[in-house]
Amino acid sequence: MTALTFKKSGSIQGGVRAPQPHDSAAKQLSGQAVYICDMPDVTGQVHIHVAYSAQAHARVIKMDLSEVRAYPGVICVLTADDIPGENDVSPVTPSDPVFAKGLVEYVGQSLFAVVAESLAVARLAAKRAVIEYQPFEALIDVETALARDHYVLPSKTLRKGNAARALESTPHRLQGALKIGGQDHFYLEGQAAFAMPGEDQDVTIYSSTQHPSEVQHCCARVLGIPDHCVTVEVRRLGGGFGGKESQPALFAAIAALAAKKTGQAAKLVLDRDDDMIMTGKRHDFMTHYDVGFDSNGVIQGIEMTLASRCGMSADLSGAINDRTVFHADNAYFLEHVTIHSHRCKTHTVSNTAFRGFGGPQGMMVIERVLEDIARHLGEDPLLIRRRNLYGQKERNITPYGMVIEDNILDTLLDQLEQDADYQKRRQQIQAFNWESPVLKKGLALTPVKFGISFTTKHLNQAGALIHIYSDGSIMLNHGGIEMGQGLYIKVAQVVAETLQVDIDRIKITAASTAKVPNTSATAASSGSDLNGKAAEVAAQKLKKRLQVFAAEHYGETTENVCFMPNQICIGNRVIPFDDLVKQAYLNRVSLSATGFYRTPEINFDADTQQGRPFYYFAYGAAVSEVLVDTLTGEYQVSRVDILHDCGESLNPAMDKGQIEGGFIQGMGWLTTEELVFDSSGQLKTHAPSTYKIPTCADRPPVMNINILENNPNRVETVYRSKAVGEPPLMLAISVFHALSDAVASLGDYRQRPTLNAPATPEAVLMACEAMHREVNG
Amino acid sequence: MAVGSQTIRFFLGEELQEVRGLDTNTTVLNYLRLQAGRRGTKEGCAEGDCGACTVVVGRPVGDHVEYRAVNACIQLLPTLDGCQLLTVEDVRSSTGELHPVQQILFNRNGTQCGFCTPGIVMSLLALSQQTGPISTYERQLALVGNLCRCTGYGPILDAAQDVSEKIEGTPEQPWQTPAWNQLQRTSPLSIEVGEKQFFAPQSVQELIQLLDEFPQSILLAGGTDVGLWVTKQQQALDTVIYLGEIAELQTTAFDQKGLVLGAMATYQAALPLIAEHVPALGALIERIGSMQIRNVGTIGGNIANGSPIGDMPPPLIALNATLYLRNSSGQRALPLEDFFIDYGKQDVRPGEFVEKIHIPLPPKHSLFNVYKVSKRFDQDISAVCGAFYVQLDAMPGEGREPLIVAARICFGGMAGTPARAFHVEQRLQGNRWNEETINKARVMMDQDYAPITDMRASASYRLQVAKNLLRRFYLESYMDRGAARIDRQPAVSR
Ligand SMILES: Cc1cc2nc3c(=O)[nH]c(=O)nc-3n(C[C@H](O)[C@H](O)[C@H](O)COP(=O)(O)OP(=O)(O)OC[C@H]3O[C@@H](n4cnc5c(N)ncnc54)[C@H](O)[C@@H]3O)c2cc1C
Numbered sequence A: 001m002t003a004l005t006f007k008k009s010g011s012i013q014g015g016v017r018a019p020q021p022h023d024s025a026a027k028q029l030s031g032q033a034v035y036i037c038d039m040p041d042v043t044g045q046v047h048i049h050v051a052y053s054a055q056a057h058a059r060v061i062k063m064d065l066s067e068v069r070a071y072p073g074v075i076c077v078l079t080a081d082d083i084p085g086e087n088d089v090s091p092v093t094p095s096d097p098v099f100a101k102g103l104v105e106y107v108g109q110s111l112f113a114v115v116a117e118s119l120a121v122a123r124l125a126a127k128r129a130v131i132e133y134q135p136f137e138a139l140i141d142v143e144t145a146l147a148r149d150h151y152v153l154p155s156k157t158l159r160k161g162n163a164a165r166a167l168e169s170t171p172h173r174l175q176g177a178l179k180i181g182g183q184d185h186f187y188l189e190g191q192a193a194f195a196m197p198g199e200d201q202d203v204t205i206y207s208s209t210q211h212p213s214e215v216q217h218c219c220a221r222v223l224g225i226p227d228h229c230v231t232v233e234v235r236r237l238g239g240g241f242g243g244k245e246s247q248p249a250l251f252a253a254i255a256a257l258a259a260k261k262t263g264q265a266a267k268l269v270l271d272r273d274d275d276m277i278m279t280g281k282r283h284d285f286m287t288h289y290d291v292g293f294d295s296n297g298v299i300q301g302i303e304m305t306l307a308s309r310c311g312m313s314a315d316l317s318g319a320i321n322d323r324t325v326f327h328a329d330n331a332y333f334l335e336h337v338t339i340h341s342h343r344c345k346t347h348t349v350s351n352t353a354f355r356g357f358g359g360p361q362g363m364m365v366i367e368r369v370l371e372d373i374a375r376h377l378g379e380d381p382l383l384i385r386r387r388n389l390y391g392q393k394e395r396n397i398t399p400y401g402m403v404i405e406d407n408i409l410d411t412l413l414d415q416l417e418q419d420a421d422y423q424k425r426r427q428q429i430q431a432f433n434w435e436s437p438v439l440k441k442g443l444a445l446t447p448v449k450f451g452i453s454f455t456t457k458h459l460n461q462a463g464a465l466i467h468i469y470s471d472g473s474i475m476l477n478h479g480g481i482e483m484g485q486g487l488y489i490k491v492a493q494v495v496a497e498t499l500q501v502d503i504d505r506i507k508i509t510a511a512s513t514a515k516v517p518n519t520s521a522t523a524a525s526s527g528s529d530l531n532g533k534a535a536e537v538a539a540q541k542l543k544k545r546l547q548v549f550a551a552e553h554y555g556e557t558t559e560n561v562c563f564m565p566n567q568i569c570i571g572n573r574v575i576p577f578d579d580l581v582k583q584a585y586l587n588r589v590s591l592s593a594t595g596f597y598r599t600p601e602i603n604f605d606a607d608t609q610q611g612r613p614f615y616y617f618a619y620g621a622a623v624s625e626v627l628v629d630t631l632t633g634e635y636q637v638s639r640v641d642i643l644h645d646c647g648e649s650l651n652p653a654m655d656k657g658q659i660e661g662g663f664i665q666g667m668g669w670l671t672t673e674e675l676v677f678d679s680s681g682q683l684k685t686h687a688p689s690t691y692k693i694p695t696c697a698d699r700p701p702v703m704n705i706n707i708l709e710n711n712p713n714r715v716e717t718v719y720r721s722k723a724v725g726e727p728p729l730m731l732a733i734s735v736f737h738a739l740s741d742a743v744a745s746l747g748d749y750r751q752r753p754t755l756n757a758p759a760t761p762e763a764v765l766m767a768c769e770a771m772h773r774e775v776n777g
Numbered sequence B: 001m002a003v004g005s006q007t008i009r010f011f012l013g014e015e016l017q018e019v020r021g022l023d024t025n026t027t028v029l030n031y032l033r034l035q036a037g038r039r040g041t042k043e044g045c046a047e048g049d050c051g052a053c054t055v056v057v058g059r060p061v062g063d064h065v066e067y068r069a070v071n072a073c074i075q076l077l078p079t080l081d082g083c084q085l086l087t088v089e090d091v092r093s094s095t096g097e098l099h100p101v102q103q104i105l106f107n108r109n110g111t112q113c114g115f116c117t118p119g120i121v122m123s124l125l126a127l128s129q130q131t132g133p134i135s136t137y138e139r140q141l142a143l144v145g146n147l148c149r150c151t152g153y154g155p156i157l158d159a160a161q162d163v164s165e166k167i168e169g170t171p172e173q174p175w176q177t178p179a180w181n182q183l184q185r186t187s188p189l190s191i192e193v194g195e196k197q198f199f200a201p202q203s204v205q206e207l208i209q210l211l212d213e214f215p216q217s218i219l220l221a222g223g224t225d226v227g228l229w230v231t232k233q234q235q236a237l238d239t240v241i242y243l244g245e246i247a248e249l250q251t252t253a254f255d256q257k258g259l260v261l262g263a264m265a266t267y268q269a270a271l272p273l274i275a276e277h278v279p280a281l282g283a284l285i286e287r288i289g290s291m292q293i294r295n296v297g298t299i300g301g302n303i304a305n306g307s308p309i310g311d312m313p314p315p316l317i318a319l320n321a322t323l324y325l326r327n328s329s330g331q332r333a334l335p336l337e338d339f340f341i342d343y344g345k346q347d348v349r350p351g352e353f354v355e356k357i358h359i360p361l362p363p364k365h366s367l368f369n370v371y372k373v374s375k376r377f378d379q380d381i382s383a384v385c386g387a388f389y390v391q392l393d394a395m396p397g398e399g400r401e402p403l404i405v406a407a408r409i410c411f412g413g414m415a416g417t418p419a420r421a422f423h424v425e426q427r428l429q430g431n432r433w434n435e436e437t438i439n440k441a442r443v444m445m446d447q448d449y450a451p452i453t454d455m456r457a458s459a460s461y462r463l464q465v466a467k468n469l470l471r472r473f474y475l476e477s478y479m480d481r482g483a484a485r486i487d488r489q490p491a492v493s494r
């Protein structure tokens, strides 16, 4: 190995705030970044195909696998009987078996796994299974489950003030309903796991997971061995978006079982259809509201019912639906409010985390309410939205009793309204619509206020591990997962900044449960908040040690030791960082440190549903303009202006990527991405041929994205930055409302459009037709 | 037929590959990942829809080499015989420097999770081989077949723009031009591995002989339908006859009577001619699949596939195209609409193959348009595809209301086959081209069609849209371009 040489300059390379490129970019661009499916084959390696239920709700009365076992090239077949430990991979409430035994509760539920010489053989062999079912009635959608009180978890109601009384006494009152569709994650890399058996009871698992600790714990549970026997390592994911939070445990467990059973390395890579059929998605919702408001459109009282399709098991549905409730206010003050939340059990795949974690659906409801109020009063929806915004000193308490202390909505909206030229365009659009018989334009500005922290308090913790080697090079490790969002580079920037060294000195390494234990999922936008802080703590420890050592060694006070870019000033002596490190080593100073962080101040009482579930809020707003063809419902999003709050961004290049990517993903959710289950519970849209995420041509031709400047987080986060993973997704609610606005133009903006999400061309045309009927009587 | 060669020969990057004894159903992607140890190329869907597997294939055409982006996941390896296959591993220089395309993507932060990235590099590389200016629209066309779930595409489109500005006129090839003569063959490819056979005849004559000998064989054109039988349904294709080596089937021509398209003319190859003579049809073709699909998919394959949602039959039927089939007993011509007998059933006789298609050009005083309606504008299968042709006695807007002399309307997605709207046509014929006629005719769609509900659209939407499209067709005869529909495609594409 050639010795590392480090630049010495006025300031470090790649500190915080630098628009540092993604650490893996060059490898990804040249095809050298390794994903699990790319890992080199190992002698004796076996391949796994998982076979699943063809029925939504049934008892398996016969499962004859003899021909599968006999198929040439098959090594073994795994079923529930092969599980030495518990047959369960649930994240919270035990209800997700590895392999169904007897009862199947969704199409796609794993029944058995074929372990073979090649994936092709495993797949063909699986087709030889003879399975007989005794079918039961299957409840597929929310409406039917709701009608039967069929839930995975008890319903919850959040109350503040007295909504019922307020509703009785308001001058205006409206009721409405909104359906909100689900969403497949469509990460480009499917679920994958690669397990290697080791000595003793050990197994090492490479898993495409956002949550290595959970994969570790689940696999240990399934294998019936202690956690310390299982190591889970993750270098990078080909996208996660929440779909690799609880879902990977199943596949990792099956790979681990196969590795144990065969004594060989075992690889499991799902193909796209199996991935889409077998794994959970964003919850779809059926919602209702009853709102009372004054003649200014200010909400006086509101009651909402939010019912979601959770699928066959609880998975993370409890916390997800909680977050829906916590975001049903979005940016608006609701004085008297009652929110009912139903977590419906259906015979479909168990729905799971997805960027926003239930929050976006809550926001969709209140945004619809405000639009309806605006139409009812014949006002611009933006005016009504602004009148209902949270206040600074008053009207600043959320339905769950948290006082909002960092509200920047007014400033943000003022600036965006101006930057995007909202008022002028509003007039132009009205004029255009007046003249244009077929094509109609729509415009909408919607805000986002998103709570940052896991609502499950104990998850708000993180660990990091930093080694400084005697040549001055640094190894960085933490519990966060790199799934494209740029977390690894951001955390490395924090360490570079703290130690005042160039970022090239820092080796970014794969997350491993052997290095940092008991980590939380990289989720809830918390990745850089938590891991960045933990790494900062570890770096601070090392810095302190070096400082103390330098002072002692050179006979100075610690105050006189300061870290300059890549060098240390000790009194009037200047020593290169590597020299100090070398000396510290020779003088037996520990150059390895762990860092631990837990989010302060959060406190929430699940019983009373009151408290401070969030450390702070991230804000943003977007203006979208659309053009709609009222003959077919086809449309184009023609312009988008975004102003988003990243606090003081750690890395504006990465944050901008999150804003844009999140927006487009949110736009897909609300427009072309439609999940269709037929009445027997078969998912009909299980591949990109039928499930349509946005393409590059769907990107609005004009897209102005700005990060709010001079805007440090008011609470003490890592270098005063803010989380940015999820909030931008919800900026796309403006697209939905712009479409709705175009539909409203057909009723002279005085009737309420009945658009549901996703607003496919079909949904838009149906809303147009309904509007025509409304107007023509 | 003469005993052919059993060896598939092509260049992988700069290296000559000679593949023998490999399952003839092996896809290029599986070959790369499982045989050649090249795992930079990714699988995201195995059905040609995501672009993660995009590779570039170089094929000598006349005196130059055409480099085109294709989906490795659904391309069968033997079809690469005689080609150069380039993957992401070939793009970086041998000293490890990034190619300009990669460097630009790097500078633009065009990658996040990176799983789509190799495919995007390859699509941009193919684009960068184009000479002359590249428009925004062309950049979109080159990239809609590459899904990215992370970036929101902004940085990728910006990079594409930088690429087109940087390379304008001087494509940069990181690889050496291979010694093409090493790939020349004297006998056609004819492989037998286990139960499976793969033939690549080089003339129609050879094809006819093979079809006589192996009447059960599967004809393979671009493989954008056939490839999926292998990857999605795990079907074993025992005897395959690949049509891509037969130059006679690839010709496209314009004669006095119209356009003649060989069955093996790919969408992309036929596009310039079609766009010139029937612009509406050109615009439709640009919405079929993606660049990767259009680079290999053929019009003959689209017709022969017989799907009720194929996009070419409705406009070709509305234009009254003639299909030419051939087998050892000779050639047979029939109106294209008669080819589609029923769902999954076409008028094909034993040993017959599609030879060519003849499209008469719309005469004077006629109007023609075709509209594809799908959930997503690009790279989606039609929910409804409606094609409208009317012959008038004068052009609209020239004073008086013209009389409708004849009408041919055909829809895909409305029945088990591409189907004419006879009742609507009848209601139009002999009447004035005006609002009233259209309104009376529109409702006749109810008599013509009873569409189904599926994951693409409901029956009622299909019917409503069919009626409304007739209205659009009418409005467009009077209104400015882009006033009666969202015009995402530039008026003149190249
Ligand atoms: C991602 C993707 C997107 C697509 N998008 C569209 C779309 O937007 N619109 C659309 O219409 N289609 C679409 N398709 C379907 C497909 O691309 C087209 O039908 C294409 O034209 C098929 O041509 P091919 O050359 O690939 O045919 P192949 O797959 O090679 O063959 C198709 C069928 O035709 C037969 N065949 C081929 N050539 C002949 C011949 N000369 N004589 C007799 N039989 C023959 C084959 O045996 C086979 O049965 C899409 C497919 C994919 C994978």
Ligand code: FES
Residues within 6 Å of the ligand: B042, B043, B044, B045, B046, B047, B048, B049, B050, B051, B052, B053, B054, B071, B072, B073, B074
């Ligand atoms: S893998 Fe998706 S297009 Fe080939």
Ligand code: FES
Residues within 6 Å of the ligand: A188, A238, A239, A484, B110, B111, B112, B113, B114, B115, B116, B117, B147, B148, B149, B150, B151
């Ligand atoms: S970078 Fe993740 S899919 Fe494109």
